[in-house]
Amino acid sequence: MDQIWRTLEGLSPAGTIFTPESIILSLLLAFVLGQVLAWVYYVTHSGMSYSRNFVQSLILITVVIAMVMAVIGSNIITAVGLMGALAIIRFRNIIKDTRDIAFIFCSLVVGMAAGSQRYAIAIVGTVILSLIALYLYLIGFGTHQPHNGFLRFRFTGPTGPDYPVPAILRRFCSGFTLISMQDTDLGAEYAYQLMIRNAKKNEQLLGELEKVEGIGNINLSMQEQLLEV
DSSP, X not given: OHHHHHHHHTTSOSSOOOOHHHHHHHHHHHHHHHXXXXXXXXXXXXXXXXXXXXXXXXXXXXXXXXXXXXXXXXOHHHHHHHHHHHHTOOOOOOOOOHHHHHHHHHHHHHHHHHHTTOHHHHHHHHHHHHHHHHHHHHHTTTOOSSEEEEEEEEEOSOOSTTOOHHHHHHHHEEEEEEEEEEEETTEEEEEEEEEXXXXXXXXXXXXXXXXXXXXXXXXXXXXHHHHHO
């Protein structure tokens, strides 16, 4: 491990001297490491808020921050002036997923390390962050079971003792609650909150409901999808 670290540190020039060669190396390294972060984000992303522009921005942010560090160098006056210039910029994009913020912060830190010629920290940090992200994705860390769902449908049949919907829901859900029922000219509108045992059987649940005579306009939304909207 010490030998690997010394090898990586050997890539950095002695002292923080910004020559054309070192700046080009910093920008190229930031570009490569930014792509690594972008690929990890692409592979591990889940949900509906995926954006190609965001993935590309992770690469650009890493390179831009490396360039900023090269501009600042060891000049405090330049750093203060650059901070004042950046304070004028207003970012209006709303980031819904806190995981996206984490990847942006990773890009910033990696870009700072590459731009300040701390190549060992930039490379090792990117590798470790990528492995952590892949590990959390593969084991599904933080996934909450059972899944919460929201079911809506219209029913025009009788709602007496033979009402078949509760029996179907008991087969697929550990619990369910009728949260609203409204009579309309086209039938009764029902809304249930569900605790689904296995989200992979959602299609089977919908198929069973569609077999019930009088049911229509079935809509099942999972909690993860509702949070994305």
